[in-house]
Amino acid sequence: SQQGEEDPQALSIQEGENATMNCSYKTSINNLQWYRQNSGRGLVHLILIRSNEREKHSGRLRVTLDTSKKSSSLLITASRAADTASYFCATETSGSRLTFGEGTQLTVNP
Amino acid sequence: GAVVSQHPSRVICKSGTSVKIECRSLDFQATTMFWYRQFPKKSLMLMATSNEGSKATYEQGVEKDKFLINHASLTLSTLTVTSAHPEDSSFYICSAQIGTSGTKTQYFGPGTRLLVL
Numbered sequence: 001s002q003q004g005e006e007d008p009q010a011l012s013i014q015e016g017e018n019a020t021m022n023c024s025y026k027t028s029i030n031n032l033q034w035y036r037q038n039s040g041r042g043l044v045h046l047i048l049i050r051s052n053e054r055e056k057h058s059g060r061l062r063v064t065l066d067t068s069k070k071s072s073s074l075l076i077t078a079s080r081a082a083d084t085a086s087y088f089c090a091t092e093t094s095g096s097r098l099t100f101g102e103g104t105q106l107t108v109n110p
Numbered sequence: 111g112a113v114v115s116q117h118p119s120r121v122i123c124k125s126g127t128s129v130k131i132e133c134r135s136l137d138f139q140a141t142t143m144f145w146y147r148q149f150p151k152k153s154l155m156l157m158a159t160s161n162e163g164s165k166a167t168y169e170q171g172v173e174k175d176k177f178l179i180n181h182a183s184l185t186l187s188t189l190t191v192t193s194a195h196p197e198d199s200s201f202y203i204c205s206a207q208i209g210t211s212g213t214k215t216q217y218f219g220p221g222t223r224l225l226v227l
Contacts, residue, residue, distance in 0.1 A: 035218075042116075042203055042220040043154070088153065096142065096207060096214050100154045 006101040019076040021104040023089030030092045037086045081110045114206045116219035131189045131222045133204030139184035140206035148201040160187045194226040
């Protein structure tokens, strides 16, 4: 079964607006992580939320986790053109294995 | 922060040749490294988990004889794509893990784009 399905697949907004991306998963997890990837580049770790946490903040990022619904959301507030990238959620299960979602391509228009 | 490098960043090779990709943790030691494959506009798929000094653990469907992984030191893991074919063309990304218990964090390399002609 596929872990870490994300929606929307693509999101286009104007600078200054907020961007919300969602991630759903199927199995029990140790934690859920969000990553950013600029086109053709490696991944940058954004934030990690543990399975016993419900919400976490880091700068303009806000992540929520609902383990009963097996879902998470990433909110980027006051978006900037430089936030344009692909965003992936990844669930960590046993053995430190990360399973990535399909990603959301975010475009922030100046 | 922890830095992971990959070499080469881009490689073009002929069908039938072998290609080696290096993954190095530059400022930390990593007992565990991971190799992922990413198709265009797609997610990362874990190929194998590489542990220093032992055999790699491959994910289901990944041919170990096709994708040879060697983790010879705490700062270097290599992935060799043997007898490469056009369908092996992809973006290969490694990560190196800090921590062996409790909170473990993976730091990702910049990726290697492989094109097999």
